[in-house]
Amino acid sequence: MKAEAYVAPIPVDTNYYIPRPNDWKHKPGLxxxxxxxxxxxxxxxxxxxxxxxxxxxxxxxxxxxxxxxxxxxxxxxxxxxxxxxxxxxxxxxxxxxxxxxxxxxxxxxxxxxxxxxxxxxxxxxxxxxxxxxxxxxxxxxxxxxxxxxxxxxxxxxxxxxxxxxxxxxxxxxxxxxxxxxxxxxxxxxxAAPKFQALVERAIQIKKQRPYKLLYDLRWMELGKAGGIEQATYELVAAIGQLDRKNAYRIFAPRSACTEWDLPSGFQIKRHYSDPLSRQFEVARSFVVNKLAEGFGMYPVLTPPMRSLAAYNKLDFDIVHSLAGYTHPDMIGFPGVLTINDLQHLHYPQFFTQDEYAERERLYRESAERAMHIICISEFTRQDVHRQYGIPLEKMSTVWIIPSRNVWQPLSSSARVDLLKRMNLSSPFFFFPAHCWLHKNHARLVDAFSRIVSELPADIKLVMSGRPFSADHPAALMIRDNNLSSRVMHLGFRSPLEIRALFQGCLALVFPSLFEGYGMPVAEAIIAGKPVLCSDVTSLPELAGEAALTFDPTNVDQIATSLFDVATKSELRLALSEAAVRRRPVFSARRSAIQTMSIYQRVYNECYNC
Structure with missing residues (x-):
């Protein structure tokens, strides 16, 4: 769009800059x-x-x-x-x-x-x-x-x-x-009325043009942020399928998004936050400042000026921060914030003292300063309201988007072949999760150990994700109860292998103590599989009628659920049918449209449209 140029009078405070007072003692000389x-x-x-x-x-x-x-x-x-x-x-x-x-x-x-x-x-x-x-x-x-x-x-x-x-x-x-x-x-x-008229004209122009949104993804180091990485990609890709009007920017490490397959026609630019790029800018500033010093001048490219130049290069109207907090150097810009959970407030024992303090400081300030907050579940929205006092009308619930791959069924032969390569040829419960303590691996292994002798001899408990350390409670329990032949930990697996595990399992079991969302539950439902999950935080909201729920702190309840699903084919069928009926609520299109409407609302509020 062609820029319009106007002149605004420079104001001066004529009540401050006044002529020489009558009683002023004039300095001698001209x-x-x-x-x-x-x-x-x-x-x-x-x-x-x-x-x-x-x-x-x-x-x-x-x-x-x-x-x-x-x-x-x-x-x-x-x-x-x-x-x-x-x-x-x-x-x-x-x-x-x-x-x-x-x-x-x-x-x-x-x-x-x-x-x-x-x-x-x-x-x-x-x-x-x-x-x-x-x-x-x-x-x-x-x-x-x-x-x-x-x-x-x-x-x-x-x-x-x-x-x-x-x-x-x-x-x-x-x-x-x-x-x-x-x-x-x-x-x-x-001058003020003239300047006001120009501001109003600028707002009118702003109304007429599309917004430019920046995704601040500097936190996205591959393999370190869990499911947020995949969910972010799915959100951007889903918006790319729908939006041909507005413009988008990504600010991320080079390795995080260069392989993203985004739709053609999607107006998006990538800017990289890697150390190499930052070092180049610092080196450039050093050379410029040295030249200024040679002419007897003060530094030209100070850190604040470098920051302003970087923001200008990014060229955005609003910023979306998706990691639960807004980066400190973006806190002053009009922003949308996604909060995934406030787990540190519920289970502080899972964080070091420094981690807790830093997370609480960043999360609270970011929530207070954001123009709008996206919560990935209604549980999280209500939790942020209770914990931080953020008005409910300032927040919206938008579910994160499961990987598009889980919607694509594997052929029977491909699934069987992939499972055989992982030494799986018999029925199994599947639990995909990192070894974090709040995932509750130890109670699940304990529950499985209590019924293992009553189950068919070929049923296994299979886990994936970051492997256990030698002193992890679940690892100790597997060794102490001689369960190594019935409990398997596969470690990290490829997306194709994870699809095979979801589509080939007897049921998903998910005993987590705390979830802001619970992506594996959504993925199992999309795969049409029975779900056994905790009855706390966001999990009942996601699972609806497609899950058999239990108290994750009650080992006997977990054991009973495992036994019932393993031995009652009619229960498995009912849960599978409920899962198929529930699939549409996880539509990527639905979440993308909700998110885009929030962007437009914030843009309108920011520029008084």
Whole structure:
């Protein structure tokens, strides 16, 4: 979309920048004044130009005149030049600039390039100090030569005009006209309505164009974030199937998303957060700052400026953070936050003290600052409301999307072959989960050990995910109860092998103590398999009537559920039929549309659409 350009008047507080008070004790001498940020390259050039080519001519005609340079962080070149010129003073980092204007007989702006917003002009005009400047310096101010200020471009002409103003009060008559100009166009009362009109126009333009959304995925290191990685990919891919209007950006490690197969026509750009990219930016900043240092200037690319440049490169309107917290450097941007769970508040014993403190700090602040929160289950939404006091209307429940692969049935021969390669040729219960303690492996193994002698001899308990450590409670129980022939841990498996395990199992068993969602339950239902799962947190919400539930802390209940499903074919059939009926609630399209509507709502709220 073509940009529209408008001019907003620069406001100046005319109640603060006032003319010299009647009781002001004027400093002796004729003061020529320059003010500004004294490391800003155009200002550095202006001061040096004045000292080297104009001031000697002025000093020759008015030896009693004083040149004052006032501003913050003076460059080394300015300090040295002022020290080597007669009747020159440097006043740096002053708390109040007005007394220097009140002492000044003339204000000079000898700039040859740059110029910024010309704030210094309006301050001088508001304080009724006559201004001599270059034509370039006055561009955009509405200044008329001889009416509001004096425009002089050669050193000789500039020096003659400064001398004339110093020597003849009549030449200072432009100051009152300039004061009137500021009051009419640049006072707050005058400028504010014009600026408001431009803001309203910008909002109108914003309404007319699509939003640009950034997925902040810097946390996504392959294999370390569990199912969130796959769920994030499925969400982005599902939105890509539907949205051809809005634009999307991904900010992630290079390895995390380069192999994502996203639909053609989906407007998405990738930006990489790898250390190599960051090191390049730091090295570039180092070179630029060294060049600035060589010219006697302060650093040009400071860390805040590098951050601003990075944000500008990402080019987004709103950011979606999907890992439960918003990255600290994105906390101030309009944002959507996905919270998966608040497990640390329910089971702090599963976290180190530092992990707990960091998670709580990030989660709480992120929840409070987000414009809208997506919770991956209604249980999580209600939990965030209870724990953090976030209003329910600020949150929406959107289920995460299971892998598209689980919808694709394997042929019987392929499934059997894959299972044989894993030494599985008999019925088995399947439990896919990392070895985290809240997954409750030990109680499941204990329950299985209590009924193993009553089950058909070929039924096994099969687990996948991160292998147990030697001292894991479940590993100890397997050894102590001689269950190695009936309990198998397969470790990590490929997506194809996981599909075979889901589609070939007798039933999914999922005894987790805490879940924000519970992806394996959704995947088993999509596969049409019976589900045995805990009756806590989000799991009943997901499973509906397609599961046999139990108290995950009650080993006897877990054992009974395993035994009933293993020995009652009619129960398995009823649960399988219920699973097939429940499949549609896990539609990727449904979750994608819900998420896109939240993006649009936040965009509209942010830009007052």
């Amino acid at each position: 003061v020529v004044l320059f003010t500004g940020h004294l490391s800003h390259p155009p200002n550095v050039d202006a001061v040096l130009f004045f000292l080297q080519e104009i001031w000697p001519l002025v000093h020759q005609q008015c030896p009693q005149a004083i040149f004052q340079v006032v501003g913050m962080i003076p460059a080394k070149l300015i300090v040295e030049a002022i020290q080597s010129n007669p009747q020159c003073e440097l006043h740096e980092n002053v708390p109040d600039i007005r007394p220097y204007f009140w002492d000044a007989a003339v204000y000079v702006v000898p700039m040859r390039y740059g110029g910024g917003v010309r704030q210094k002009f309006f301050e001088a005009w508001s304080m009724r100090v006559p201004v001599v400047c270059t034509t370039m310096a006055a561009e955009g101010t509405g200044a008329k030569n001889g009416t509001h200020c004096w425009l002089e471009d050669t050193p000789a002409d500039f020096a003659r005009r400064v001398t004339a103003v110093l020597q003849s009060p009549k030449e200072a008559s432009v100051a009152q006209a300039a004061k009137n100009q500021v009051e009419s166009y640049n006072s707050i009362a005058s």
